[in-house]
Amino acid sequence: MIRDITLGQYYPAESILHRLDPRVKLTGTVAFLVGLFLIKGWPGYVAATIFLFIMIRISKVPFRFIVRGLKTIFIILLITLVFNLFLTPGDRILVQIWKLRITDKGLYTAVFMAVRLIYLIIGSSLMTLTTTPNDLTDGLETLLSPLKKIHVPVHEISMMMSIALRFIPILLEETDKIMKAQMARGADFEHGNLIQRAKNLVPLLVPLFISAFRRANDLAMAMEARCYRGGEGRTKMKPLIYARRDYFAYGILVLFLAVIIALRILL
Amino acid sequence: MSIVLEHVTYTYSPDTAYEIHALKDVNLEIKDGQFIGLIGHTGSGKSTLVQHLNGLVKATSGHIYFNGEDIYAPGYDMRKLRSKVGLVFQYPEHQLFEVDVLSDVCFGPKNQGLSQEEAQKRAREALRMVGLSEEYEKQSPFELSGGQKRRVAIAGVLAMEPEVLILDEPTAGLDPRGRDEILDEISYLHKERGITVILVSHSMEDVAKYVERIIVMNQGEVLHDGAPREVFRHYKELESVGLAAPQVTYIMHTLKERGFDADEDATTIEEAKETILEAFRKKGKKI
Numbered sequence: 001m002i003r004d005i006t007l008g009q010y011y012p013a014e015s016i017l018h019r020l021d022p023r024v025k026l027t028g029t030v031a032f033l034v035g036l037f038l039i040k041g042w043p044g045y046v047a048a049t050i051f052l053f054i055m056i057r058i059s060k061v062p063f064r065f066i067v068r069g070l071k072t073i074f075i076i077l078l079i080t081l082v083f084n085l086f087l088t089p090g091d092r093i094l095v096q097i098w099k100l101r102i103t104d105k106g107l108y109t110a111v112f113m114a115v116r117l118i119y120l121i122i123g124s125s126l127m128t129l130t131t132t133p134n135d136l137t138d139g140l141e142t143l144l145s146p147l148k149k150i151h152v153p154v155h156e157i158s159m160m161m162s163i164a165l166r167f168i169p170i171l172l173e174e175t176d177k178i179m180k181a182q183m184a185r186g187a188d189f190e191h192g193n194l195i196q197r198a199k200n201l202v203p204l205l206v207p208l209f210i211s212a213f214r215r216a217n218d219l220a221m222a223m224e225a226r227c228y229r230g231g232e233g234r235t236k237m238k239p240l241i242y243a244r245r246d247y248f249a250y251g252i253l254v255l256f257l258a259v260i261i262a263l264r265i266l267l
Numbered sequence: 268m269s270i271v272l273e274h275v276t277y278t279y280s281p282d283t284a285y286e287i288h289a290l291k292d293v294n295l296e297i298k299d300g301q302f303i304g305l306i307g308h309t310g311s312g313k314s315t316l317v318q319h320l321n322g323l324v325k326a327t328s329g330h331i332y333f334n335g336e337d338i339y340a341p342g343y344d345m346r347k348l349r350s351k352v353g354l355v356f357q358y359p360e361h362q363l364f365e366v367d368v369l370s371d372v373c374f375g376p377k378n379q380g381l382s383q384e385e386a387q388k389r390a391r392e393a394l395r396m397v398g399l400s401e402e403y404e405k406q407s408p409f410e411l412s413g414g415q416k417r418r419v420a421i422a423g424v425l426a427m428e429p430e431v432l433i434l435d436e437p438t439a440g441l442d443p444r445g446r447d448e449i450l451d452e453i454s455y456l457h458k459e460r461g462i463t464v465i466l467v468s469h470s471m472e473d474v475a476k477y478v479e480r481i482i483v484m485n486q487g488e489v490l491h492d493g494a495p496r497e498v499f500r501h502y503k504e505l506e507s508v509g510l511a512a513p514q515v516t517y518i519m520h521t522l523k524e525r526g527f528d529a530d531e532d533a534t535t536i537e538e539a540k541e542t543i544l545e546a547f548r549k550k551g552k553k554i
Contacts, residue, residue: 064282174361180323181362184354185423186346186378203374206364210409 011129015060018130021246022139029127031253035260044263069125084110137162155231178207270297275329289315291487304474305467307484308509317433321352353429357436359420363408375427393426414445431463475513475534496532515539
């Protein structure tokens with residue numbers, strides 16, 4: 001039941017997108033998101049759609065798997081859609097039901113906002129699906145390393161991030177296990193009103209928190225036993241080195257942004 | 268009264284890169300009052316199998332009948348099934364959550380709809396059964412030792428008075444003494460109450476001593492199903508799937524190979540002793 005959450009999950013496959021340097025993928029995702037917000041009008045969206053479609057195809061991640069990640073934001077999506085649809089003032093009124101009116105501008109914004117949100121999620125989940133959590137934090141650490149000069153603890157932040165990411169599947173599994181164990185003792189997580197349901201969660205949450213603390217404690221101990229003492233002077237087993245395909249990928253990104261900007265200016 | 272599994276197949280995360288066939292066409296009948304050992308290597312599907320028996324996991328295909336009723340039939344009361352088929356998970360001490368031992372053990376009976384007094388009565392009985400005296404009742408379950416915590420957790424399921432008790436590796440991580448105590452208590456329960464017990468384990472040694480029937484799982488399939496002595500005859504095959512027969516089996520087979528006329532099917536040390544002495548006696552007569 002909890003296995004359906006794909007946000008932040010890695011999908012193992014052999015593709016050029018998987019092999020790319022994580023720094024490229026991170027900047028690429030940011031570039032794509034920035035591109036999405038620069039778009040004005042449908043030609044830009046067509047360009048973004050083509051770009052995204054090609055990326056999904058070469059990532060070799062099944063399309064169904066990517067779409068599943070959208071389920072979690074479905075409600076947000078719906079709310080945005082409804083609000084934009086009914087509350088945007090415009091010149092021409094298309095439909096009017098009681099006090100709610102749909103204007104041409106409202107329809108236009110609602111559709112484009114929804115598309116933008118969907119692309120946002122797909123774009124960023126494509127990055128996490130093709131990059132292992134370790135690579136991701138490695139990339140982030142290297143990209144943010146200039147901030148060390150102004151005393152931002154970049155290494156510590158990225159270490160915390162990678163631990164947090166690493167623990168998501170573990171805690172999900174643990175939740176599943178404890179849930180089943182309590183269900184075997186007759187617990188009911190699906191019925192009753194809101195207060196009743198919240199109360200029913202106690203037998204799940206208490207053991208979950210205890211196990212999370214226990215795991216954190218064990219991990220801290222194991223790290224200390226291996227003489228971990230922060231990022232000072234720490235070297236890497238697999239340092240990030242750009243290959244030719246990475247420069248090529250940067251080229252494609254620049255091209256994509258150029259197309260988006262050109263479409264914005266010209267049309 | 269029995270549990271019947273027909274062509275049960277279960278697949279984790281179907282149609283993705285994570286697809287795993289945990290169970291493949293499993294057919295079993297678990298009769299009332301049996302003491303069964305379910306053995307298999309890590310990842311052989313034994314834990315998945317037992318979670319099917321009380322409806323926590325729904326088979327991808329196939330049917331399961333509890334006392335003749337299809338548990339996947341629409342409208343079947345799963346909670347009732349779960350109170351009849353008690354399942355003690357691996358490391359059950361991780362499920363404890365209440366402020367004191369007694370309330371934790373009461374959780375199951377209360378979910379069955381029993382009154383506070385009745386639930387407490389059952390909880391006390393269950394605690395006695397696992398060998399925890401009255402002084403523990405008001406303690407926090409988190410202050411107990413590992414072995415005691417596990418007893419509390421097992422009592423939590425016993426208090427529901429199930430007809431079938433399934434224990435998933437109840438002795439994992441316990442010291443030899445704790446292991447023997449818990450297994451002895453389970454065996455006693457089986458004899459006293461006549462409940463069906465399914466003991467999941469990967470230790471043949473543990474199982475050989477107690478059970479009357481062994482089911483061996485390998486890669487989601489039932490490899491062997493029979494009395495311990497029948498199953499251990501295939502000890503070479505068991506080795507090839509990462510399991511082992513009890514030490515006694517090896518000794519008895521070696522003796523047989525060397526021309527010693529003892530029963531090689533002995534599965535416990537007691538049986539081995541008897542048959543070896545018997546063989547000596549026979550030999551003595553011949554001379």
